[in-house]
Amino acid sequence: METIGKGLIIVEDEPLISLMIEDIAHDLGWLVVGSVHTEEDAFRLLGQCQPRVALLDINLGLTTSLAVASSCQDRGIPVIFITGYTARDVPSQCGGAPILAKPFSPCDLERSLKRILTPENSAA
Template structure:
């Protein structure tokens, strides 16, 4: 559980069951949910307009890559975590070293990565 103000987590995930599991973990962690977004256009709108403390971005969202959302969050100075069932080494150069969760990930790995991202101390070489 995080202390202090409730943090807002943008969830970008197109698989309904995975999204619900992530939402449960985010709520258990004491955070608020922004979204979830299951389409790139919705995710971009939220990334541009919503109050967000951290983003959790599935790399492949309904057949589109989520990198434009990550670009917006980076421009706004908002940390983000990629999640993927694919090889994270296929990330574009500009995102290599970003925190990445390999699916399936455990609650403990999620909690650890989220804590680091919210604290701004994410080890950019860590993949859990």
């Protein structure tokens, strides 16, 4: 599959879930340019690459990914939040970013990626 321009990062504190997301993304033709488990490592990764999309778990144990999402937004990187939260529990700071509820299917992730990358959504 074609992966040019299809690099993404994953910020997920649960290693097994992170591996599952990596596998699904790869099967969908995406290149995972980095997968990290903490807010600190996410900022370090963003300093090293310019992904096309960021997949962020909201809750990272003792911290959240909301500051990472803000940094991505400042850099024009679309964000998809992947979370176990219900819709009413999602922090208001998530704004209009798509929310993909765990558990999700490969088709769910593919739909979210297509939705966030449509021209009307990707113009920042």
